[in-house]
Structures are given as structure tokens and as C-alpha cells.
Amino acid sequence: MKNISDFFGCMVFDDRVMKANLSAEVYNSLRKTIDKGAKLDISVANAVAAAMKDWAVANGATHYTHWFQPLTGVTAEKHDSFISPSPDGGVIMEFSGKELIKGEPDASSFPSGGLRATFEARGYTAWDPTSYAFIKGKTLCIPTAFCSYGGEALDKKTPLLRSMEALNRQALRILHLFGNDAVKCVRTSVGPEQEYFLITKEMYEQRKDLRFTGRTLFGAKPPKGQEMDDHYFGVIKPRVAAYMEELNEELWKLGILAKTEHNEVAPAQHELAPIYTTTNIATDHNQLTMEVMQKVAEKNGLVCLLHEKPFAGVNGSGKHNNWSIATDKGVNLLSPGDTPYENAQFLLFLCAVIKAVDDYQDLLRLSVATAGNDHRLGANEAPPAVVSVFLGDELNAVLEAIETGVTYEGTKKTQMKLGVDVLPKFNRDTTDRNRTSPFAFTGNKFEFRMLGSSNSIACANIMLNSAVAESLKIYADRLEKAENFEDTLHEMIRKTIKDHKHIIFNGNGYDDTWIKEATEKRGLLNYRTTPDCMPHLLDEKNVRMLTSHKIFSEAELKSRCEIMLDNYCKTVLIEANTMIDMAKTEIAPAVSSYVLELANTAVAKQTVDALISCRYENDLLKKLSRLEEQIAVRAEELEDAVLKLQSAGDIEEEAYMIRDIILSKMCELRVACDEAETMTAKKYWPFPTYSDLLFGV
Numbered sequence: 001m002k003n004i005s006d007f008f009g010c011m012v013f014d015d016r017v018m019k020a021n022l023s024a025e026v027y028n029s030l031r032k033t034i035d036k037g038a039k040l041d042i043s044v045a046n047a048v049a050a051a052m053k054d055w056a057v058a059n060g061a062t063h064y065t066h067w068f069q070p071l072t073g074v075t076a077e078k079h080d081s082f083i084s085p086s087p088d089g090g091v092i093m094e095f096s097g098k099e100l101i102k103g104e105p106d107a108s109s110f111p112s113g114g115l116r117a118t119f120e121a122r123g124y125t126a127w128d129p130t131s132y133a134f135i136k137g138k139t140l141c142i143p144t145a146f147c148s149y150g151g152e153a154l155d156k157k158t159p160l161l162r163s164m165e166a167l168n169r170q171a172l173r174i175l176h177l178f179g180n181d182a183v184k185c186v187r188t189s190v191g192p193e194q195e196y197f198l199i200t201k202e203m204y205e206q207r208k209d210l211r212f213t214g215r216t217l218f219g220a221k222p223p224k225g226q227e228m229d230d231h232y233f234g235v236i237k238p239r240v241a242a243y244m245e246e247l248n249e250e251l252w253k254l255g256i257l258a259k260t261e262h263n264e265v266a267p268a269q270h271e272l273a274p275i276y277t278t279t280n281i282a283t284d285h286n287q288l289t290m291e292v293m294q295k296v297a298e299k300n301g302l303v304c305l306l307h308e309k310p311f312a313g314v315n316g317s318g319k320h321n322n323w324s325i326a327t328d329k330g331v332n333l334l335s336p337g338d339t340p341y342e343n344a345q346f347l348l349f350l351c352a353v354i355k356a357v358d359d360y361q362d363l364l365r366l367s368v369a370t371a372g373n374d375h376r377l378g379a380n381e382a383p384p385a386v387v388s389v390f391l392g393d394e395l396n397a398v399l400e401a402i403e404t405g406v407t408y409e410g411t412k413k414t415q416m417k418l419g420v421d422v423l424p425k426f427n428r429d430t431t432d433r434n435r436t437s438p439f440a441f442t443g444n445k446f447e448f449r450m451l452g453s454s455n456s457i458a459c460a461n462i463m464l465n466s467a468v469a470e471s472l473k474i475y476a477d478r479l480e481k482a483e484n485f486e487d488t489l490h491e492m493i494r495k496t497i498k499d500h501k502h503i504i505f506n507g508n509g510y511d512d513t514w515i516k517e518a519t520e521k522r523g524l525l526n527y528r529t530t531p532d533c534m535p536h537l538l539d540e541k542n543v544r545m546l547t548s549h550k551i552f553s554e555a556e557l558k559s560r561c562e563i564m565l566d567n568y569c570k571t572v573l574i575e576a577n578t579m580i581d582m583a584k585t586e587i588a589p590a591v592s593s594y595v596l597e598l599a600n601t602a603v604a605k606q607t608v609d610a611l612i613s614c615r616y617e618n619d620l621l622k623k624l625s626r627l628e629e630q631i632a633v634r635a636e637e638l639e640d641a642v643l644k645l646q647s648a649g650d651i652e653e654e655a656y657m658i659r660d661i662i663l664s665k666m667c668e669l670r671v672a673c674d675e676a677e678t679m680t681a682k683k684y685w686p687f688p689t690y691s692d693l694l695f696g697v
């Protein structure tokens with residue numbers, strides 16, 4: 001058994017490698033850039049590039065790439081080798097500071113939602129020195145941001161970094177008001193819990209739906225699903241254990257803090273959680289993790305499905321975004337402290353989050369919106385599409401006591417007076433109600449649970465950071481002008497609780513009565529689908545907030561809205577076309593062949609003796625013939641509906657047509673096919689069934 005600490009991060013150009021391979025002067029300059037965002041001198045960049053190249057070549061790399069996160073949601077890379085011709089006919093390995101800092105990939109095939117046409121045809125990538133370079137295969141990967149020449153972000157990293165900076169700026173104002181002058185930097189941290197399915201590659205290959213769309217578009221319910229609850233935290237099968245072992249090792253080599261692994265609720269479903277880290281690094285790492293999960297699966301004859309809903313009837317996969325804010329002194333601002341003053345500060349940050357989630361419910365909802373995630377949210381396996389905050393009974397009681405000014409009836413009766421009383425220690429609430437909440441306080445962090453398993457966590461964190469920065473800005477503006485700091489603070493906290501308590505819900509989020517209460521009594525938003533929520537990105541209040549903190553320009557927001565809707569439409573269209581193809585070329589012919597066998601059998605029986613019963617064959621023949629007809633008709637209807645999309649005036653209208661017509665036609669076609677599956681002899685069925693897939697590993 002290899003010692004983990006011997007190889008952990010061996011593929012990363014991390015602080016240890018920098019220290020060992022850079023002169024003290026270069027190292028110190030680089031550290032300043034990493035820690036404080038100081039501009040990097042070209043001579044320093046040259047020295048760093050040379051050291052990086054030597055290290056990479058020594059570790060087997062031949063190429064380098066600027067590794068970036070375009071709006072497709074996956075990562076992109078274009079490899080260039082280090083070689084450069086030498087006069088003697090050979091080559092030398094070269095890599096300059098200029099090449100490290102800036103790249104110019106041909107950007108024309110990445111989605112830009114009109115941004116590139118409006119501004120400049122090409123884009124460039126710029127090194128993010130706060131995220132370490134690493135080696136993947138034979139390539140040195142340099143984490144970069146991706147922008148147009150006009151400076152518009154064409155990726156997910158740029159706005160994420162901007163949102164972290166906005167939150168840093170506003171949080172520092174608050175901390176300085178509390179006298180924490182020594183704090184120079186505030187950062188958000190994230191630990192994303194990643195769910196996934198594993199199936200065998202052999203079966204995967206036989207299903208066009210899985211290959212083209214990542215999810216099953218057909219499949220009758222298997223005799224056994226997740227009803228026994230025997231998979232969750234169950235014993236991990238040897239083949240899966242071997243996969244997890246190799247996966248961990250690969251992730252550790254990349255410096256990714258893979259920590260927890262277990263079986264999830266659905267059969268064939270598993271989860272991986274890393275130890276939390278700074279948000280932009282956590283985002284890079286999560287993208288890498290998803291990539292490595294798929295690669296390692298492939299090597300093991302498996303396929304890792306990251307789709308939000310690969311199988312109907314069993315749980316889908318999500319991603320829990322555990323989020324907190326901490327200072328450079330290591331103080332978690334979402335952790336109740338030991339002194340009255342620390343607690344007043346904690347309550348203010350807590351209120352900032354509550355206010356942010358309420359004011360920007362729509363942004364949080366749309367930050368996780370994809371065609372895939374629409375299948376999960378509100379389906380009793382994931383939080384509803386209604387955003388609310390869970391605080392737990394204890395913390396809730398404290399807030400109520402503050403709001404009403406009455407005595408807090410907790411473990412110790414106290415009149416809650418900010419800046420005077422010490423808060424009681426909160427026990428971590430781990431009730432079931434907590435687990436059904438979209439946004440739960442879990443002791444010293446918030447867990448945002450609406451993300452889909454394939455989502456980049458960038459989007460959710462951009463919105464979360466920005467919205468909280470906005471709350472803090474409003475608070476700081478008032479407090480900086482306050483005559484009496486403590487009175488103003490107390491009043492502000494009280495007002496926040498009063499104005500925003502309708503977003504706090506400590507009950508069961510899976511309960512239908514909650515949706516009724518949330519929407520009818522409390523007036524919370526309920527955007528059920530991607531087309532419902534996405535256009536609200538351009539609502540005036542949202543544009544105002546996001547542009548004022550310089551997270552996005554208005555043009556960037558318009559482009560993103562368009563790209564996300566376009567992505568939704570394309571995703572569902574590929575699914576619809578795959579269904580039509582499978583129904584016509586695989587399912588209908590299979591049913592037809594079986595019908596023929598039944599007919600032949602009946603005829604053969606009758607020839608032997610007209611008195612032999614053919615009831616079984618006759619009944620089944622009738623049923624299957626009816627289904628055959630339905631399959632043909634419904635496939636045609638779906639085809640027609642797809643054709644009609646061409647009449648849509650714009651992408652928004654197309655998305656509405658898909659939501660209202662295409663998805664229901666897909667459902668109707670599926671129902672007929674799934675019913676036929678339950679009556680067709682197994683040997684005729686053209687691809688592996690749910691039983692095969694879910695219990696095949």
C-alpha cells in the first residue's frame with residue numbers, strides 16, 4: 001500500500017514545488033500575486049514559466065494547455081507542445097512567461113450568445129495564478145479565465161472570481177466596522193458533494209439514449225428499485241470499491257482532497273465528497289473530479305453517469321454546495337463565536353445570507369437550471385423549485401426572540417440583546433426536515449442543495465456570493481453612517497428578520513402543502529422549469545445588482561440568458577430525436593417481431609389442433625398490436641412537434657414550446673414503449689432494461 005502523503009499532489013505545481021524550484025525573489029513575487037492579486041512582472045512570469053516547464057517535462061509532460069471553462073459547462077483545452085526548433089536540426093523545450101500568462105485559443109466555436117459578434121471575433125485566456133497548474137496525462141494544464149478582446153467574460157471562472165472579490169470588498173467593510181482591522185481578505189469556501197451512477201460499459205454501449213443524452217429515455221420500472229432502502233450507505237461492491245480506490249488515487253495525485261465515499265439511495269448510485277476549499281479552486285477541482293470520474297470508469301469497463309436523472313422512478317443525482325465565508329485569519333464568519341461582539345457579527349452575516357436568498361431567490365433558482373435538473377427539483381427526491389432557508393429550531397428561536405424582543409426560551413432563558421448576550425451553542429440539526437431544504441444552515445455553513453450533479457458549481461456560487469455581497473453592502477452603507485453603531489446594528493438585524501422571515505422554513509420541503517403555503521401565503525417564487533426562471537436573469541433588479549458589483553455587464557447577462565435557453569432547447573431536442581430514432585428503428589421493429597412470433601405460434605397451434613387454446617397469444621397479440629400502433633402514432637406526433645419548432649420566433653418562444661409540447665409528447669411516446677417492454681419477450685427487447693442497468697455492476 002502506497003503512502004498517500006508521498007504522492008498527494010504529485011501532479012500539481014503547488015506551493016511545495018514552487019518553493020523548491022523558484023528563487024526566493026521570484027517565489028515571493030508570485031506569492032504576492034496569488035495572495036493579494038499583485039500584478040505579475042514579465043521577468044517573474046518568465047522564471048515561473050521556465051520552472052513550470054522543467055517540472056512538467058521531468059514529470060512526463062510534452063504539452064501545455066490553457067485550461068478553461070467556457071459556457072458549455074465542461075472544460076476546454078487546446079494542447080501546444082513545448083518543442084521549439086534549434087539551429088542544429090533538433091528541438092529544445094520552451095515555455096515563456098507570455099505563453100503562461102495569456103493564450104489565444106480559436107474561440108469561434110464556443111457559445112458566446114452574440115457577445116463575440118457584438119465585440120471582437122477572438123477571445124483570449126488569462127492565467128488564474130490562485131489555482132495551481134497541474135499535469136493531466138502528458139499535458140501541463142494552466143487554469144485560466146476566458147474573455148473576449150472587449151473584456152467580456154466568455155467563461156464561468158471570470159464572473160466567479162469577480163463575485164468572490166465583490167464579497168471580499170463588502171465583507172471587509174463590515175469587519176472593519178466591528179474593529180477587525182487586521183483582516184485583509186475574506187474568502188468563500190465550498191465543499192461540493194457529488195452524486196453519480198455507475199453502470200457497465202457493455203450495457204451503456206447498447207443504448208443510444210445513454211450514449212447521446214446521458215439518460216435513459218425509455219425503460220419500464222424494474223421489479224426492484226430503491227424501495228428497500230438497502231443501498232444507501234450499504235456495503236460497497238468489490239468492483240465499485242476498486243473504482244473508488246483508483247478514483248481517489250487519481251484525484252489525490254491532482255491535489256484534490258477526496259474524502260468521503262458511500263453508496264447513495266438509488267441502486268448503482270454513489271457519492272464522493274472532498275474536503276472544502278476556496279471557491280474557485282473547489283470549482284476547478286469539481287470540474288476535474290467529474291472528468292476523472294468518467295475516465296477512471298472507462299478504464300474499469302464502467303460508465304459514470306453524471307446526468308441529474310439517468311433513470312425514471314429512482315432518485316436522480318444532485319450536488320450539495322456547502323458554502324461558508326472565512327477570513328484570512330481562519331475565522332469562519334458563519335460560526336457563532338464566544339463573545340457577545342462576535343455573535344453580533346455572526347448574526348449580521350447570517351442575516352446577510354437570509355436577506356440575499358430572499359431578495360435573489362430567482363437568481364439562485366436559475367443558477368441551477370438545466371433541462372436535466374428540471375427532472376429532479378420538486379420530484380420528492382430533491383428540494384422543490386421553491387427556494388427557502390432552513391435554520392433549525394434553536395437558531396430560529398433566537399431570531400424570533402430578537403425580532404419580538406421577548407425572552408429567548410432556549411437552554412438558558414435570556415433576553416437576546418446584541419452585543420451584550422452570548423449566543424447559546426447550537427446543536428447541528430440533522431433532522432429529515434433539514435435534508436429536504438434547498439438551503440440549510442448546518443452549524444457553521446450553508447448547504448445549497450438544488451444543484452444538479454452535472455452543473456458546474458460556478459454559477460450557483462456566482463449568484464450566492466453576489467447576492468450576499470449586496471446585502472453586506474446595504475448594511476455597510478448604513479452602519480458606516482450610523483451615529484450609534486450598536487443601536488443601528490440591532491435595528492438592522494431586527495428589520496432583516498421581520499422583512500425576510502417568510503423565506504425561513506424549518507418544515508418538510510417535500511410536502512405538497514409547503515408548496516401551497518410558500519406560493520399562496522408567503523408569496524415565494526416557484527419557477528418549475530428552466531424556461532420559467534431563466535428570463536428573470538434580465539429582470540431589472542437583477543441586472544442592477546449584478547452590474548453594480550461588476551460581476552457581469554448587461555451584455556454578458558443577455559448572452560448568458562440566451563446560451564442557457566439555447567442549451568435547454570438543444571438538450572431536449574437531442575432527446576426527442578433520439579427517442580424518435582429508438583422508437584422507430586429499435587422498439588417498434590422488436591415489438592413487431594415478437595407479434596409475428598406470437599401470430600406464428602397461434603397459427604401453428606391451430607394447425608395441430610383447432611381446439612388448443614391460443615388465448616395467451618391472442619390476448620397479447622391484441623395488446624401489443626395496439627401498442628405498436630400507439631408507438632407509431634406518437635413517434636410521428638413527436639416528429640411533427642419537433643418540426644413545428646421552426647416556427648418559433650426566438651429562443652425564449654422555442655423554450656416555451658419545448659416545455660409545453662415536446663416534453664409531454666416525449667412522455668406519451670415513452671409510456672407506450674415502456675408498456676410494450678413489460679409484455680415483450682426479453683430476447684426480443686433491443687437493449688438492456690432497467691433491471692440490467694441498475695443491478696448490472
Ligand code: ADP
Nearest residue numbers: 189190191192273274275276322323324444445
Ligand atoms: P454532511 O453534509 O453529509 O453531513 P459534512 O458536514 O461532513 O457532511 O460535510 C459535507 C461537505 O461540507 C464536505 O465537502 C465538507 O468538506 C464541507 N464543509 C465542511 N465544513 C465546511 C465549511 N466551513 N465551509 C464549506 N464547506 C464545508
Ligand code: MG
Nearest residue numbers: 193320322447
Ligand atoms: Mg450534505
